[in-house]
Amino acid sequence: MADFSKPKSMVDQIYLSISKAITTGILEPGCRLVEQDLQKDFGVSRAPIREAIRLLEADGLVVVDAYTKKYVRNLTREDLTDNIPVLACLESLAAKLAAEKITPEQIEELEAINREIQHEFTAGNFAQCAALNFAFHRTFLKVADNKALRRAIRSIVKSTMWLWLTTQYYKNNTIIPSSIAEHGLILDAFKRKDTHLVENQVKEHIENVLDRFLKQSKFDTEGRYQFKMPPGHSVNAAPDI
Amino acid sequence: MADFSKPKSMVDQIYLSISKAITTGILEPGCRLVEQDLQKDFGVSRAPIREAIRLLEADGLVVVDAYTKKYVRNLTREDLTDNIPVLACLESLAAKLAAEKITPEQIEELEAINREIQHEFTAGNFAQCAALNFAFHRTFLKVADNKALRRAIRSIVKSTMWLWLTTQYYKNNTIIPSSIAEHGLILDAFKRKDTHLVENQVKEHIENVLDRFLKQSKFDTEGRYQFKMPPGHSVNAAPDI
DNA sequence: TATATTAATGTTGTCGACAATATGTCAAGA
DNA sequence: TCTTGACATATTGTCGACAACATTAATATA
Structure with missing residues (x-):
């Protein structure tokens, strides 16, 4: 039987994309996730972006600060x-x-x-x-x-x-x-x-x-992991949270 | 020091409400979650409702069928x-x-x-x-x-x-x-x-x-749990969640 | 009566816009 | 020079509307 699996929903695709970007180090820990920027990257409106970010938040891959800004989580x-x-x-x-x-x-x-x-x-x-x-x-x-x-x-x-x-x-x-x-x-x-x-x-x-x-890992004085970008990946300076 | 904890966000409140309604049996397993209905119950637009439902989905409290309809999960x-x-x-x-x-x-x-x-x-x-x-x-x-x-x-x-x-x-x-x-x-x-x-x-x-x-629990032939509403709860109502 | 076709409805996915809040800039005054 | 306040900017939260699709009801046809 052929595989008639449904095309993944927009939210799923965005979720997987960001998820992968985080787990492969393309998005560094501490890096901000700005809905407007992601909106442009994916060419969709903010609604599906927000839903995907909620899922990442539930996964613990994204954290939200006191002012509801979103960041890639940095492990301690x-x-x-x-x-x-x-x-x-x-x-x-x-x-x-x-x-x-x-x-x-x-x-x-x-x-x-x-x-x-x-x-x-x-x-x-x-x-x-x-x-x-x-x-x-x-x-x-x-x-x-x-x-x-x-x-x-x-x-x-x-x-x-x-x-x-x-x-x-x-x-x-x-x-x-x-x-x-x-x-x-x-x-x-x-x-x-x-x-x-x-x-x-x-x-x-x-x-x-x-x-x-x-x-063999480095942590700063606050216990945060010291991220090193793997070679071949661009670095987008990220505020430390 | 006084407690200046922020008022919970809309999404958090909706999430907690529905979450509680499910875990206490006010919303029965298999019950549909219709965004429009919830919208009226909470007096907000659909955006925060959808985000809350995403979180419930990540928790495994809500499932989505092939046609993307949402239901309260029924355990087997x-x-x-x-x-x-x-x-x-x-x-x-x-x-x-x-x-x-x-x-x-x-x-x-x-x-x-x-x-x-x-x-x-x-x-x-x-x-x-x-x-x-x-x-x-x-x-x-x-x-x-x-x-x-x-x-x-x-x-x-x-x-x-x-x-x-x-x-x-x-x-x-x-x-x-x-x-x-x-x-x-x-x-x-x-x-x-x-x-x-x-x-x-x-x-x-x-x-x-x-x-x-x-x-002591009852399951149907498909292995699904046979839900019994606790006394004192109306079956379909629910909205005051 | 049974079946196929069409219309009406229900529900979700997505969008663009606005309001609310936080952040950053810059000039005026001490 | 340093603070203060006004203004502009950035970002998120929420909304209402429309499109897309599935479901149901109604109608027509055999």
């Missing part, structure tokens, strides 16, 4: 440390649920992804590594097959992980090799069908990844 | 079963974090709430019991002091617990006494400073509460 160290145990807890639940029903084929799928990460890393293609990393976690989240869990995890990933994404991919660091090794441990536990071990390995993996990220 | 059995392990996982994380830093005064606060639940139950005031139940959990969530965790739990409670609330408070069932007893076990574990035990007691408590709820 506290935001990240708060999220560590929550994401670790949810991902390990996903792993536990997945472990109870994962098939050999699905384990092979995970292994293939992990090999691909290794491959892209040696090729120096770090952006691709980050993407595949997400794919790895999405895969066993899919096996877990729990909508509420997916929603909860996506919410956290969406509101915080983009930072990790925008910085990791232009730094040749040690995060990726460590991740690959830890994925290997997780896969071993899956193969042994040791649910408890899977749970713990995933929990530790998430904690490690975020801890490593925190250690 | 699957929604609830999916949410059980997630909420149990998050609440037990909250309990764990709280156990590490809770003070005797805060434990006393929790005990006071639990005694109050008992008191309201014997007085037959079940609605109040439900509210105090939420207060109990909110209290140690506050002690845990983790914004990300609060956000995640609130999201789940908001999108699903309203149902639990609306039904529990007009039924004289066994849920409340069991909850009170389990709260007692949790309090004992807090007093012993046994973090691990606290974690497990809370996890079991949440699982039990939701399981008991599922058992």
